Amino acid sequence: MWTFLHKLASPPHFYRLAEKIIPWFAVSGLVLIAYGTWGGLFNAPPDYQQGDAFRIIYVHVPAAYLSMMAYMTMAIAAGIGLIWRMKLAHAVAAATAPLGAWFTFLALMTGSIWGRPMWGTWWEWGDPRLTSELILLFLYIGYIALRNSIDDLAKADKASAVLAMVGAVNVPIIHYSVEWWSSLHQGPTLIRKGGPAIVGDMLWPLLAMIFGFTFVFGALVLSRVRAEVLFRERRARWVRELVSATGAPA
Amino acid sequence: MTVMPRKMPALGHAFRAIIARDLLLAWKRPGDVLNPLFFFAMVSALFPLAIGPSHAQLAAIGPGVLWVAALLAALLSLNSLFLSDYEDGSLDHLLLSPQPLPLLVLGKTVSHWLVGGLPLVLVSPLVAVSFRMPSETVGILAATLMLGTVSLSLLGSIGAALTVGLNRGTALLSLLILPLAMPLLIFGARTVSLSAGGESTAAGLYFLAAYSVLALTLAPFAAAAALRISSE
Numbered sequence: 001m002w003t004f005l006h007k008l009a010s011p012p013h014f015y016r017l018a019e020k021i022i023p024w025f026a027v028s029g030l031v032l033i034a035y036g037t038w039g040g041l042f043n044a045p046p047d048y049q050q051g052d053a054f055r056i057i058y059v060h061v062p063a064a065y066l067s068m069m070a071y072m073t074m075a076i077a078a079g080i081g082l083i084w085r086m087k088l089a090h091a092v093a094a095a096t097a098p099l100g101a102w103f104t105f106l107a108l109m110t111g112s113i114w115g116r117p118m119w120g121t122w123w124e125w126g127d128p129r130l131t132s133e134l135i136l137l138f139l140y141i142g143y144i145a146l147r148n149s150i151d152d153l154a155k156a157d158k159a160s161a162v163l164a165m166v167g168a169v170n171v172p173i174i175h176y177s178v179e180w181w182s183s184l185h186q187g188p189t190l191i192r193k194g195g196p197a198i199v200g201d202m203l204w205p206l207l208a209m210i211f212g213f214t215f216v217f218g219a220l221v222l223s224r225v226r227a228e229v230l231f232r233e234r235r236a237r238w239v240r241e242l243v244s245a246t247g248a249p250a
Numbered sequence: 251m252t253v254m255p256r257k258m259p260a261l262g263h264a265f266r267a268i269i270a271r272d273l274l275l276a277w278k279r280p281g282d283v284l285n286p287l288f289f290f291a292m293v294s295a296l297f298p299l300a301i302g303p304s305h306a307q308l309a310a311i312g313p314g315v316l317w318v319a320a321l322l323a324a325l326l327s328l329n330s331l332f333l334s335d336y337e338d339g340s341l342d343h344l345l346l347s348p349q350p351l352p353l354l355v356l357g358k359t360v361s362h363w364l365v366g367g368l369p370l371v372l373v374s375p376l377v378a379v380s381f382r383m384p385s386e387t388v389g390i391l392a393a394t395l396m397l398g399t400v401s402l403s404l405l406g407s408i409g410a411a412l413t414v415g416l417n418r419g420t421a422l423l424s425l426l427i428l429p430l431a432m433p434l435l436i437f438g439a440r441t442v443s444l445s446a447g448g449e450s451t452a453a454g455l456y457f458l459a460a461y462s463v464l465a466l467t468l469a470p471f472a473a474a475a476a477l478r479i480s481s482e
């Protein structure tokens with residue numbers, strides 16, 4: 001167990017392991033998304049209240065879920081990097097932040113497009129989850145801004161790690177705000193007592209999309225971490241050997 | 251019976267000494283205290299000028315405007331929390347001192363609140379009255395600002411510690427702190443609005459109090475860790 005973790009933390013080993021894992025993640029993610037897209041757009045019946053407009057949840061829900069998952073990933077990786085001084089963990093945090101910001105933006109945009117026919121407005125300040133998703137985007141922006149404004153990489157890693165952990169205290173507040181405030185937003189339909197309140201033809205494509213997005217997210221994070229590791233270790237011997245072995249100009 | 255020599259001052263002594271020192275420094279430079287207050291009053295005055303003197307409108311926007319102005323004023327003074335110590339090297343002495351750094355950071359934050367937060371709370375009723383706020387609501391406003399500025403100073407100490415020595419000014423600090431401060435703004439301003447509407451304000455006040463206790467518990471440690479990283 002410990003040797004496995006130690007090997008995982010070594011950049012060259014991670015680099016090769018990630019190379020093997022990425023195709024699996026990417027292919028299973030794309031297959032699930034293909035099924036989810038077909039099931040969501042063609043197979044699922046229209047909603048009796050919302051008509052066809054509800055179909056945007058097949059993008060909105062996975063994006064919103066990933067926006068928070070990415071923040072937790074980033075904060076946990078940052079914490080591991082800060083506490084155990086693991087450089088690879090900092091690379092993971094650095095690679096996750098822009099992806100998380102992007103998924104947050106996607107969730108906001110799809111939520112806004114859904115809101116136009118449903119609420120009759122592009123933006124509804126009265127909805128706490130839309131607002132807290134916006135705050136999450138600001139948190140990502142602050143994190144990226146802090147990282148970019150420190151030139152020394154080791155210092156940038158640690159300082160942004162502190163910020164990520166402080167921000168992580170805020171993420172649960174965001175998640176539970178749906179219960180704290182009165183809301184225009186749909187209540188929870190997937191995870192609740194007595195099973196999901198959604199028919200199977202609608203549910204299965206949604207679950208497929210959630211897992212598909214997660215796999216693709218995993219593949220993207222891993223390839224970004226590979227690039228980050230290559231950059232950070234550019235003076236190390238294994239990177240030079242890798243470059244000369246593949247025949248690229250050194 | 252041998253008496254152990256006191257090698258270092260007691261914790262409470264160091265804590266009080268750092269507060270006294272920062273208060274003295276602020277006393278010698280009263281501009282640092284007064285500028286955020288004038289800023290607060292001026293930003294609040296901008297809104298009636300921009301929107302017009304309608305009483306109903308002023309009463310409706312009053313709580314939000316005052317809270318936003320207080321938030322910005324608090325942000326304005328945060329940049330200087332560690333800056334002068336960083337520039338003249340006393341920060342290195344704090345870092346090297348045998349006292350626990352979170353305690354010293356807390357001392358600096360307390361004196362920052364006494365100099366920057368508390369006067370804001372005391373001045374806020376004057377500005378609030380000009381927004382046609384009823385007198386019970388003015389009390390609630392002062393109470394929310396009291397709890398809110400404590401949390402803001404503590405949150406801000408983390409941001410100030412992260413950005414000290416970066417020479418990026420307050421823009422970066424605002425990017426870091428404002429998202430974290432938004433729950434405070436929401437609950438603070440909403441509570442004042444509720445009070446103006448004659449409704450119960452207990453929930454909002456409890457939330458703000460809980461937030462400041464949480465910040466009081468965690469923020470000094472985070473700020474101390476950030477200070478050590480920034481001054482490596």
